[in-house]
Amino acid sequence: MNDDRTHIDDLIERSSLGTEGARRLRRRTPTDVAQDLLDGPTLTTETRAATTLLADAALDPPAAARRVSELIRPLVVHYCRARLRPHRLSDQADAIADAACASIENDLAAKGVIDPGALVEESQLLSYAYRVANRHVRAALDHTPHLAHDELDNHRPRQITDDLTFAIDKLTDLEREIIVLRVAVRLSATETAEVLGLRPGAVRKMQSVALQKLRRYIR
Amino acid sequence: MGGGVVPGGDTPLDAAHEPATTTPVSDSDLSTVEEVDEEARRAAESLERRQADLELRNDLALAGFTGPQWRRFAEELARYGRAVMKAWCYSGEIFNQCRRKNCYPGPPPDDWGDDDRDGLADDVVAHAIKAFRERALIFGEWDWKAGASLKTYFIGACVYQFPNAFRRWRTEDQTWRHLRRLDPAAEEFLEHRHHDHTDDLALIRLESSTAFDAIPDDRTKIAMLMHSQGYTYPEIAELLDTSVKAVDGLLIRHRKRVAAATRRTS
Numbered sequence: 001m002n003d004d005r006t007h008i009d010d011l012i013e014r015s016s017l018g019t020e021g022a023r024r025l026r027r028r029t030p031t032d033v034a035q036d037l038l039d040g041p042t043l044t045t046e047t048r049a050a051t052t053l054l055a056d057a058a059l060d061p062p063a064a065a066r067r068v069s070e071l072i073r074p075l076v077v078h079y080c081r082a083r084l085r086p087h088r089l090s091d092q093a094d095a096i097a098d099a100a101c102a103s104i105e106n107d108l109a110a111k112g113v114i115d116p117g118a119l120v121e122e123s124q125l126l127s128y129a130y131r132v133a134n135r136h137v138r139a140a141l142d143h144t145p146h147l148a149h150d151e152l153d154n155h156r157p158r159q160i161t162d163d164l165t166f167a168i169d170k171l172t173d174l175e176r177e178i179i180v181l182r183v184a185v186r187l188s189a190t191e192t193a194e195v196l197g198l199r200p201g202a203v204r205k206m207q208s209v210a211l212q213k214l215r216r217y218i219r
Numbered sequence: 220m221g222g223g224v225v226p227g228g229d230t231p232l233d234a235a236h237e238p239a240t241t242t243p244v245s246d247s248d249l250s251t252v253e254e255v256d257e258e259a260r261r262a263a264e265s266l267e268r269r270q271a272d273l274e275l276r277n278d279l280a281l282a283g284f285t286g287p288q289w290r291r292f293a294e295e296l297a298r299y300g301r302a303v304m305k306a307w308c309y310s311g312e313i314f315n316q317c318r319r320k321n322c323y324p325g326p327p328p329d330d331w332g333d334d335d336r337d338g339l340a341d342d343v344v345a346h347a348i349k350a351f352r353e354r355a356l357i358f359g360e361w362d363w364k365a366g367a368s369l370k371t372y373f374i375g376a377c378v379y380q381f382p383n384a385f386r387r388w389r390t391e392d393q394t395w396r397h398l399r400r401l402d403p404a405a406e407e408f409l410e411h412r413h414h415d416h417t418d419d420l421a422l423i424r425l426e427s428s429t430a431f432d433a434i435p436d437d438r439t440k441i442a443m444l445m446h447s448q449g450y451t452y453p454e455i456a457e458l459l460d461t462s463v464k465a466v467d468g469l470l471i472r473h474r475k476r477v478a479a480a481t482r483r484t485s
Binding site for chain 1: 269287297301333344368369454458
């Protein structure tokens with residue numbers, strides 16, 4: 001494999017891509033950005049497996065729906081925990097994630113025979129799961145009063161995570177969703193863009209703005 | 220240089236019998252010679268690179284244009300294409316290129332920022348790589364003898380993809396503006412977007428200067444814009460498909476024009 005890589009690299013450098021100007025221009029694009037362009041939405045193992053199940057689910061929709069819900073659950077849990085932690089609702093996060101997954105499962109099973117044409121796009125499944133999870137989180141937050149920063153336990157030494165979780169709550173809705181999806185749920189910029197209906201470049205820009213804001217709060 | 224003819228005679232002299240004094244060669248003649256040499260060198264390099272392009276293409280064909288070798292090549296193609304598209308979007312050159320290929324998508328917008336250009340460049344290159352792989356490589360539309368290198372052919376594919384990507388961007392932009400009316404969070408993001416473009420502010424300052432208005436041709440304007448953004452001479456030469464020496468000439472002539480204009484007004 002290393003020999004193959006050396007051989008192809010040598011061919012590339014001797015080709016028209018290897019002139020001095022071309023080499024310098026290539027270096028302006030980070031490799032991970034180039035990889036994003038080639039891969040399109042890069043998905044986690046869970047969602048790939050889930051969409052395979054969806055495509056094969058003609059005979060037993062309830063069982064397939066249950067399997068999809070189980071596979072997607074880790075992402076939903078990460079999301080709910082990250083969203084609810086700033087409001088000191090971490091102890092409820094898993095229960096809310098379970099409720100969201102149950103909604104997803106019931107919704108998929110209720111469609112009867114799962115149509116391979118519906119939700120067969122991987123990014124659509126991710127978007128759908130995000131919308132359901134987001135709805136459950138908002139419902140939980142609507143019933144919970146916001147805590148001010150100084151209502152944190154005064155007997156416990158202030159930790160950097162307290163400032164960070166408080167600061168996340170100060171972001172705009174879109175900035176917060178991006179930070180949570182990128183950092184806690186570990187979606188790529190392209191996946192996050194698909195989920196939120198934005199361009200990958202917009203996601204990168206907003207993430208940068210949000211991170212600058214977070215740094216200011218922590219200082 | 221070779222031997223000359225004796226004035227009044229018609230037989231060539233050899234070097235041993237050349238007269239002691241010769242007509243001095245002017246600076247412009249020297250410059251012409253250097254340009255011819257440079258062009259010859261570029262043509263020779265271009266031929267060598269195209270032959271290497273053919274070798275690369277054949278090697279990739281053995282693996283069916285898939286697998287790790289294809290992946291490696293596609294990554295470098297994407298890195299190159301994105302950089303060119305970003306630079307051309309910034310300078311406006313992409314619209315000139317579209318015009319030349321009879322696929323002009325309309326005038327550039329007044330208020331697009333770095334994020335818009337990034338997104339457009341990404342969209343264009345992602346589509347172009349697929350089209351290039353299928354048509355240029357698998358179907359064999361690229362011919363190394365026809366004169367265009369692999370990278371030039373790929374950039375041509377990017378230009379053809381630009382109009383559709385630009386229309387998609389325009390539709391999305393209209394959606395953003397609509398969202399802004401409904402969602403204060405989106406409005407705040409758009410405010411950040413408009414205020415955080417130091418590159419665009421530099422461009423506005425450059426474009427509003429008298430010296431920029433006085434630049435007589437598009438190539439010099441593009442060279443100036445790219446130079447102001449920190450692009451090196453080899454990069455600018457690559458973007459303008461010319462030599463480093465020609466870029467140097469464009470910028471030197473521009474500086475002389477500015478100096479002359481300054482002297483006139485002072």
